[in-house]
Structures are given as structure tokens and as C-alpha cells.
Amino acid sequence: MAVTTVDLTARAAATGGSPTLGGYLAIPDAIPGAVPDGAGPWPGLVLVHEAFGLDDEMRAHADRLAGRGFLTLAPDLFSAGGARRCLVGTFRALFSGRGRAFADIEAARTELVSRADCTGRVGVIGFCMGGGFALLTATRGFDASSVNYGMLPRELDAAVAGACPIVGSYGAADLSLRGAAGTLEAALTRADVPHDVVEYPRAGHSFLNGSDNAPALMRPFLRVTGTGPEPESAAHAWERIERFFRTHLT
Numbered sequence: 001m002a003v004t005t006v007d008l009t010a011r012a013a014a015t016g017g018s019p020t021l022g023g024y025l026a027i028p029d030a031i032p033g034a035v036p037d038g039a040g041p042w043p044g045l046v047l048v049h050e051a052f053g054l055d056d057e058m059r060a061h062a063d064r065l066a067g068r069g070f071l072t073l074a075p076d077l078f079s080a081g082g083a084r085r086c087l088v089g090t091f092r093a094l095f096s097g098r099g100r101a102f103a104d105i106e107a108a109r110t111e112l113v114s115r116a117d118c119t120g121r122v123g124v125i126g127f128c129m130g131g132g133f134a135l136l137t138a139t140r141g142f143d144a145s146s147v148n149y150g151m152l153p154r155e156l157d158a159a160v161a162g163a164c165p166i167v168g169s170y171g172a173a174d175l176s177l178r179g180a181a182g183t184l185e186a187a188l189t190r191a192d193v194p195h196d197v198v199e200y201p202r203a204g205h206s207f208l209n210g211s212d213n214a215p216a217l218m219r220p221f222l223r224v225t226g227t228g229p230e231p232e233s234a235a236h237a238w239e240r241i242e243r244f245f246r247t248h249l250t
Contacts, residue, residue, distance in 0.1 A: 017103035048130030171203030
């Protein structure tokens, strides 16, 4: 598949985002049986990365989704200084529901909508930190959202009122998000938002990843807290996510 980097700085300036903003764009190619006729336009996806940044694991997720026929753009929320300088501000935006990170995500959405190879229907998918953003942006112009082990806001009912359809995936062994799946399911039901939320008994945090992408010093601690790949649960979750997007974006 064709993959490229994109400069979203001008888009970010228009939305009040980062002074510099880059991204990773995965464009579907002619993949027999996956992309009809191998030609666009395709529905778009904005992929919001984990707290570890836009690393090889997140790029692999973008590649996977592009291979299923989704034009996938992953903005680098740490473009303007790297994780050390941007992580705190990015989480501050997540906790408050406003700030530069949301503007950067909107810049990525508008970039996809403007492209001739995009149908104009765009979803959002996020993992870990990005899962929280995927939930909070489900009311901000997207047509579908995939929330993967994302934290829930304090005012959850208000956050999901009027949201687009949401597919959520959590792990029962994720000690940091115990009960989150059931809480989200109940809120989406109350808000009458179309949804598909599943908690996987054997999975923990970051179970959709294909490898352990945490910094080496953190890995022993994260294993204790139920973090890391769980292939069987991941395979089922990816199937649900792709089917959900195909239903609501095509």
C-alpha cells in the first residue's frame, strides 16, 4: 500500500492547533479481495495514537486499516516538541475536553474531507490516550468512532449526547479501566447512540497491539498491570471494528 507523511501545519493553524503538525497517511492500494477495484475514493479514518506517540505500532494499525479500504491519517500530536514537551499538555486537553490536541485532530479530519480520494465520510479511532480522544470527538463532526481502552470523562452522559455511532473495546484484565466497558455501554444506551461495546475477559490494556511497544524500563511494571498484546481478543476486536466502520462509513 502507498504510505506517506503529510504536513498538516497549515490546517492546524486554521483550527488553532500546534505550530507544527505532521502526520502519517496510509492510502489503500489495489489489494485483491480487500479494496474493490483498488481505486478510491475511500472513507477516511483519523487515527489517534497512544501516549507513547506515533510509533511503529500505531503506523502498523494505520496500515492495517488502509488495507481494509480506509484512507487513514494519523496526526502526530507530539509534533511540536516530542513526547517530553507535549505529553502533559496533551493529557491536559484530554482531561478538560478542549485544547490544542482537539484542534490537531480536527485538522486531520478536515484534511481527509478535502481530499479527492476520500468519500467525505470520516471516522475516528484511538488507542489508550487516543481512545479517550476518540470518545470525546465522537460529537465533533465524525461519522463513527472506535474507542479502544480509552479513559472515560467524568461527565460521560454529557460527553456522549448526540455522538456518532461508537464501537468500544476493553479488557477485563486492564486494572486501570476496571468497569469502564459496562459504564460506557450504559451511557450509550441512555443516549440512544448506536454502539457495540465489548469487554474481553483475557485482555488487558493495549491488547490490540501486535508487540510490546512500551519503553524497556516500563515493561515489567506494565505487564503486572495487565498491559500488552492478546492476539485472540485482538483478532475478534479488529473484526468488529472493521465491520462497524464499513457499516457506518460506506
